[in-house]
Amino acid sequence: MNNIRGGARMRLTALVRKEFLQIRRDPSSIAIAFLMPFFLLVLFGFGVSLDADHLPVALVAESPSLDTADFLASLEGSHYFAAHYARTMHEAEQDLRSGKINAIVHLRANFAAGLRQNDGTPIQLIVNGVDANTARLTQGYVQGVWANWLARRAQSRGQELQMPVQLVQRVWYNSEVKSRNFLVPGLVAIIMTLIGTLLTALVMAREWERGTMEALLVTPVTMTEILLGKIIAYFTLGTGGMLLSVGLAVWLFDVPLRGSFWLLLACSSLFLLAALGMGLTISTLARNQFVAGQVAIIGTFLPAFLLSGFIFDIDSMPSVVQFITHFIVARYFVSIVQTLFMAGNVWSVVLPNVLALALLAALFMGITWKKSRKRLE
Amino acid sequence: MLIRLLALIRKEFLALLKDPKSRMVLIVPPLIQLLVFGYAATFDLKQIPYALYNEDNSAISRELVAAFDGAPAFHRVRTLQAESEITPLLDSRKILLVVHIGQHFSADLLSGRSAPLQVIIDGRNSNTAMIALNYVSDIVQTYNTKWSAAHGLSAPPARLESRAWFNPNLESSWFFIPGIVGMLTLVTTMLVTALTVAREREQGTFDQLLVTPFQPAEILLGKALPGFIIGILQGTLILLIATLWFHVPLLGSLPALYTGLALFLLSSVGAGLLISSLAVTQQQGLLGAFLFMVPAVILSGFSTPIANMPQLVQTITLIDPLRYFLVILRKVFLEGAGFDVLLNQLWPMALIGLVTLSLANWLFRNRMY
Structure with a gap:
């Protein structure tokens, strides 16, 4: 019994090691995890603003x-x-x-x-x-x-101005009304969606395309272990990128982080799982890298950018479109980060969104697992 | 020579379209995305959930409340009895704003003093907050004018008369839908071009292509034309939907618009092929596509004006082809522009196209891997 479990752990360690070796050989995944968030966040953090001046x-x-x-x-x-x-x-x-x-x-x-x-x-x-x-x-x-x-x-002129009702406005959570304060956390969510998805969008397809998946499957490892190996490796990589993004938002762009850092980290990890799951699903369903790459280009950036509530108000969209936004992973994370950064630990916002992220992560992982096993038959 | 080239183009089209999944990816999503994004991308608020906290409860304050309830954009979800109810409601995002009428509201008004109306708003999305405050201020102003007229107060010595050119109702979707046309065209050219050379490199067929009598320029042309042709066809389809379905007025010159489209395709196909010829694996090609596409969209002025960016970033946007195409789309659609106004937008795209295509051409032979 102990022997079998020990074997499983050894196999998994070996698989994770294999993924890291592959990551090292083509450094583009490392670039996706670290270079991309740095480059994009710095460029956008300084560049994007809705506050018109002059x-x-x-x-x-x-x-x-x-x-x-x-x-x-x-x-x-x-x-x-x-x-x-x-x-x-x-x-x-x-x-x-x-x-x-x-x-x-x-x-x-x-x-x-x-x-x-x-x-x-x-x-x-x-x-x-x-x-x-x-x-x-x-x-x-x-x-x-x-x-x-x-x-x-x-x-x-010593007159009194005749203004019957006078509007007194108070803006909560963002009293200076700086658009960067909501754009930067939103950008973190968008960029992390891209990173999570891009890291994994090609990996399953690549194994099938090159025939190495069959080679793996004649060894004692199971499909579950192969998937776990990939998830562990890319989750580690993605977490690095995420810490970098949050750090940049807080220290470089001075966005106030009013909520708990650990809660943000926990939500981000869950979100990263969902995004990685989306990439794996694309990869598994597409079966070749070319199509997987195309789907990733179409299916990730623009939907996350336009349908996540990052800048466009979801409540004002027609109900059909609102329904579609429920399938956009970024939507939940945008809501979480905007709240954690600017308002604090508001459980009534965080909990429903965490639940939705968990469901989507489970759904994507489930599809990947099921479709990968099916191919064996 | 021509036959050779035709065969090459035929091969490229086959490589793109023979896989039914790849075919689907090229045709269906852009159309669905245009429809979905066309409805999603607007700064006009149609549903502002708000809560009312009325401590005055007189006929006068109820008249002001009626003005809010009658406004189509405002939707009252809660009526508050105590101040302590405000924080949890705003925190949980169930409402965007609270309209608070103090207990002396009607007394102040009747005695000729200014009566304060307090509005507390969720600033997490500061843009949405500012727009909603604008709507509130419109309602208050209408109310003030009515009150002044009814109570014989003198009008202010100067009044503001606003007019908007080119988009009289300030419909923000008129601004965004032409922008979406540009974005989707960019995405399609990336789809067609960014991974093609990388795929052939990875599978080794690019070496075979290089030992054939083809010149690199011919190979380049073969790779560029499908992106160009698909881009023109799809652009046309998207333009039709924008005008016929979303009723965005198309006032300007079609030849100018198509010249813009052609030059934009030239520059984005060039960028795509440059990325593709730099990449050794498809993973690298995909990374390159995103490193180009995402900044190209976000810094194009699609959602946040270029004028708001710091000078350095504004300079960077000069190499973004989408920036120029968006200006052309918006000016032709809404302002009725023709060639004369657009020349300054056309030549930079031609330049970007030439530079990227020549670099890609050079890299075809000289990229070491």
């Missing part, structure tokens, strides 16, 4: 006066805008068309006179709506400047 804006005053100068100066003073004066509306429109500027603030000739009339005077704001999100931000910022200007103006 938006190029043209200011047009048809008949400049103290009043127009007063309003336009408050736009120029805001760090949200890089404002410059355009002489005519025609010139400004040309710049808007060519993409040199994002918006035009236009004060008509009767602006100063209109200020002193009862029904007020219009301030025209034209934005380029192609990038709807930036356009909305621009509108919001101009609105802020406008409201401040009104308040200041009323105050300097």
